Amino acid sequence: MSRRTYFIDRGLGETRGGVLLDGRPERLLIQRDDDSPRLALGARLRARVRHVEPALGMAFLDLGAGDEASVSFKPDERPRQGEALEVEIRTEPRIGKLATARLIGPAQGEPVLLESAPSLLDQLQRLVGEGEPVTGRVARQLADEAEAEVLEVIHPLPGGGTIAIEPTRALTAIDVDVGERKGQEAKRVTRQANLAALSxxxxxxxxxxxxxxxxxxxxxxxxxxxxxxAAARAAFNPDNPGVSIGPISRFGTIELTVPRRGRPVTEILTDGAGRVSARTLGHRLVRRLEAEGTAAPGGRLSAACSPAVAEAAKPALALLAGRIGARFEVKGDPALAWEQIEVHAR
Structure with missing residues (x-):
């Protein structure tokens, strides 16, 4: 029987939490201090209708603080421009797409956050149920490992073979490769690889x-x-309600839809070009400095990284100075590779 546990890594300017399925990372949730609480899944707000598109059955909402979302409506429930509505965030924004909201009812007043989204701990406990989270150094290692797997494209299958997961604007394509999977009968080997790939x-x-x-x-x-x-239904059952699976086609493909809810973790960790973002690398830099500072209490620390990473790390570095003291120096070196981070104790 599958077993789920969870962890929380409370960093400086960023909290990461995750779920493990039989010891392997299954979910990774990331909250950063500068994330807008108005766009978080489950947040309830009073919004104002900024624009209505009757042909699309959609209204665009001003959530306040520069945030926006869209809400769908039935023909007989068309909102008016300028009207105040109470809504709940149903899906978080992603690249090229606004957050979407669920209409609760009419409201009065200016846009405001009425109720914050569930906390990261609440979300994890809802996913896992009972038990206490892993914290501390082990949780940080688990979060780092989960991040690394999120950023991979090729993922190994138990027993051999791989899958490649590549998202596009329209869909996510998954290619199953048997590779050097062992077995005497090719058809049996292929069947086992396909079943493992779904899981x-x-x-x-x-x-x-x-x-x-x-x-x-x-x-x-x-x-x-x-x-x-049968394997697909079992594998994607945790994503219900809302999963729809089609039969395998004569071209050997299976199509399914999985509800979108939170912002893709890949978008949180990367920039518009698909590389690890300066913000993500800035948090890595701060974790490295914190670890070195803990290992060498009172010692001076020096670090070097890309100038953009040094700039992105400034807010979290200020928090680090409050925790371990201003005993570190960070230099932006344009000669270093984008992901290269060097930290030394002196």
């Missing part, structure tokens, strides 16, 4: 926070459709 992909998609249309390109041909459908 691994479901976990990794949850870890990456990816939803929407998912397309699997299964390995081989002449598939056992009933077995694959």
């Amino acid at each position: 691994v992909a479901a976990r990794v998609l949850r870890l990456k926070g990816l939803g929407g249309l998912i397309v699997f390109d299964m390995a081989g041909r002449g598939h056992d459709g009933a077995a694959l459908m």
Whole structure:
């Protein structure tokens, strides 16, 4: 029987929490101090209708503080421009897409946050149930490992073979590769790889926070459709309600949809070009400095990184100075590679 546990790493300017499924990372939640609480999943707000698109059945909302969202409406419930509404954030924003909201009812007054979204701890406890979270140094290591897996494209399958997970604007494509998986009968080996791929992909998609249309390109041909459908239902059951799975096609593909809820973790960790963002690297820098400072209490610390990373790290570095003292120096060195971070104790 599968077992889920969870961890929380409370860093400086950033808190990371996650769920482990049989010891492997299944979910990663990241909250940063400068995230807007108005755009968090589950937040309730009083919003004002900024613009209405009757043909789309959609209204665009001013949430206040420069934040926006969209809300769908039925033809007989069309809101008026300038009207105040009470709403709840249903999906968080992602690249090129506004947050979406659920209409609760009419309201009075200016846009304001009425009720904050569930805390990171509340979210994790809802996913796992009973038990206490792992914290401290072990939690930090688990969060680092989860981040690393989120950023990978190729993921190994138990027993051999791999899957490649590549999101696009329209869908997420998953390619199953048998590779050098061992076995005497090719058809049996391929079947086992495909079944393993569904299970691994479901976990990794949850870890990456990816939803929407998912397309699997299964390995081989002449598939056992009933077995694959049963495996897909079991693998994606934790994502319900809202999962819809289609039968395997004559081209060897399986299409399914998974509800989008939180912002994809890949978007939190990367920039618009798909590389690890300066903010993410800035938090890595601060964690490295904090670890060195703890290992060498009272010692002077020096660090070097890309200038953009040094700039992005400034808010968290100020918090670090309050914790361990201003006994470190960070230099931005344009000669260093983008992800290169050097930390030394003196």
